[in-house]
Amino acid sequence: MPAATQELRRILDKKVLKECVHCGLCLDYCPTYRVLGHEADSPRGRIYQVRQVYEGKVAPDDADFREHIYACLDCRACMTACPSGVNYGAIVEAARAIAEPISPSEKTVGRAVLGSIFTRKPLLDIAGMGLRVYQRSGLQSAVRKSRVLNVLPHRLREMEAMLGPTQGGIRRYVAPRMTRARGQRRFRVGFIEGCIMPQFFGDTNAATVRVLAANGCEVYSPPKQCCCGALQMHTGDRETARELARRNVDAFGPLQLDAIIINAAGCGSTLKEYGHLLSDDPQYAERAAAFASRVKDVSEFLAAIDLVPPMHPVPLRVTYQDACHLVHGQGIRNQPRKLLKQIPELELVEMKDSDVCCGSAGIYNLTHPDVSVELLDQKMEHVLATGASTVVAPNPGCSMQLAYGAQRAGVDLRLVHVVDLLDRAYRGNV
Structure with a gap:
């Protein structure tokens, strides 16, 4: 038996696979099935393929198996739709842990970039500062107006176009080690800054701290603290x-906190799975x-307390x-709307x-651009039909993807987080 199959059996209980009764209620909720129309690109089809590998009937390095597993967005809409409560997220991430990506872009972005830059803050700081200088100096605007980008391969041109506007100054935002409560202290909370948020959305991180303090x-x-590991989990x-x-x-264990707050949906979903991720580690299982x-998403936390009225x-x-990963991964749907x-x-x-x-789906827009853009165009059609000038998105990947969609559509659309609007409502037009 291949070592990869043995590893799959170690990290995934077969009873999780057996929970799927192949009813097909997930199909209409699966974006890749709706776009591609293949049974193998549906949750039901992928679970069947994983079970075939689990039982030794298909090799873990089978090209079709790998292709369909990595074509999944891991959006978990199927989990919301599933009447049997199948933990599809655990299945697809276990499969990716033993299935090497096929395409060069997946191998490069999923391993080299995520494994080196995102796990090392100094490298991420250099990359982030380079991007902010590129934007603040006017170089990005000049490059886009010139024909320089036309000499680049199509994929590189698309990647440059996806670079949404960053917030803040040249340096990334660093949250204070401790911020005192305004008025009487009600809670003692930790704040996870994230890796993308301080680089691209520093103003939102600052707003999060202010709203919590208020x-x-x-x-x-x-x-x-460091990167949560979400992108690494999604890429196997x-x-x-x-x-x-x-x-x-x-980092957070010794602080005796009432809650650990995160403002990025994808990160929060992974952070809440630490107990499962480290369940076989005797030194960390209980603490994890x-x-x-x-762990609480910031909207989940604020909606549950007696919110100071804006x-x-x-x-x-x-x-x-x-x-x-907020609505399907964590079941948080009404709380952000309640705050708004x-x-x-x-x-x-x-x-x-x-x-x-x-x-967007992590790095899916980089590894599967055709499906990603089709989903984005559908999303932008629905956004524009509302007549809204602003889209509230609780995840950095969504914000960057929708900013790219606005650029493609040639419309002026502002992307904000719930806490950005709450912060403005607390402070006024500052």
Whole structure:
């Protein structure tokens, strides 16, 4: 039996595969099935293929198996639709842990980039600063107006086009190690900065800390925290994800926190799975489970407490994009909307299919651009139909993807996080 098959049996309980009764109720909810139309690119079809590998009937290096496993967005819409409660996310991530990607782009982005840059803050800082200089200096604008990009391969031109505008100054935002609560302290919370958020969305991170403090939270952000491991998990690099999980458990463990706050949906979904990810590690299993139990998305946390009422009006018409790993991965749907509805003069207009993937899906827009763009174009059609000037998106990947969609459509569209609007409602037009 191949070693990869043995590894699959070690990390995935067969009873999870048997929970699927092949009813097909997931098919209409699966974006890749709707776009590609192949049974093998549906949740039911992929579970069947994983079971074939599990039972030794198909080799783990089979090209068709690998192709269909990596064609999945891992959006988990099927889990919301499934009446049997099949943990499809665990199945596809276990399969990717033993199935080497086929395409060069998946191997390059999924292993070299995620394994080197995202796990090392100094390298990520250099890359992030380079991007901000590229944008702030006017070089990006000049390059796009010239014909320089035309000499690049099509894929590189698309990747450059996906570089949405970054927030803040030349240097990345660094959250203070400790921020005192405004007024009486009600909670003691940790804040996970993330790796993409400080580089691209520093203003949102700063707003998160301010909004938490305004609601009586003493906020701690330990300097030894690191990347959560979400992108590594999605691309099958389970061991790197486990090591990152250990580092975060060590960083936050001694702080005695009421909650650990995250403002990026994809990160939050992975952080909440640390208990499962490290369940076989005798030194970390108990601590990882305790860590995971305290993780809260910022909207989940704020909606559950007695929110300090926002006083300043924010006269905007907005629509809300449900991030897949928030609505399907964590079951958080109403909480962000509840917060938005408490902001004076803010008009929330729901878009059609708000909980269908926008096509970002981690690095999917880089590895499967054709499917990604088709999903993005569908999403932009629904966004524009609302007449909203602003889209609220609770995940950095969604924000960058939708900014790219606005650029493709030639429209002026602002992308914000729920906490950006709450912060404005607390502080006024500052």
